[in-house]
Amino acid sequence: MSPGHIRNTRAMLASPRCGAGTRSGFACSAPAVRGKPRCRMHGGAAGSGAPWGNRNARKHGAFTRERFDERKAIRALLDETRKLLVEMTSAPDASAG
Numbered sequence: 001m002s003p004g005h006i007r008n009t010r011a012m013l014a015s016p017r018c019g020a021g022t023r024s025g026f027a028c029s030a031p032a033v034r035g036k037p038r039c040r041m042h043g044g045a046a047g048s049g050a051p052w053g054n055r056n057a058r059k060h061g062a063f064t065r066e067r068f069d070e071r072k073a074i075r076a077l078l079d080e081t082r083k084l085l086v087e088m089t090s091a092p093d094a095s096a097g
Contacts (some may be wrong), residue, residue: 001045016032016037017039019032030042
């Protein structure tokens with residue numbers, strides 16, 4: 001840049017700002033994308049944002065009623081098995097003697 005040239009930044013400084021909350025707690029000061037309320041980094045760019053249909057919220061099934069009941073039945077079976085093993089090891093040997 002030549003020393004005599006002054007950059008005209010008035011239009012850029014007058015453009016609407018993004019305003020999205022940043023991790024530091026302040027508002028983003030980047031210029032908003034034309035026709036959108038946010039800058040390119042906070043959702044103004046094409047293709048940004050969550051997918052349609054909320055595919056991110058799909059369930060994996062670990063907390064369904066059936067899985068709760070299945071885990072409860074497994075715990076009950078394990079408890080019965082432990083009790084049986086304790087009885088078997090603490091009972092006097094009938095074959096000895």
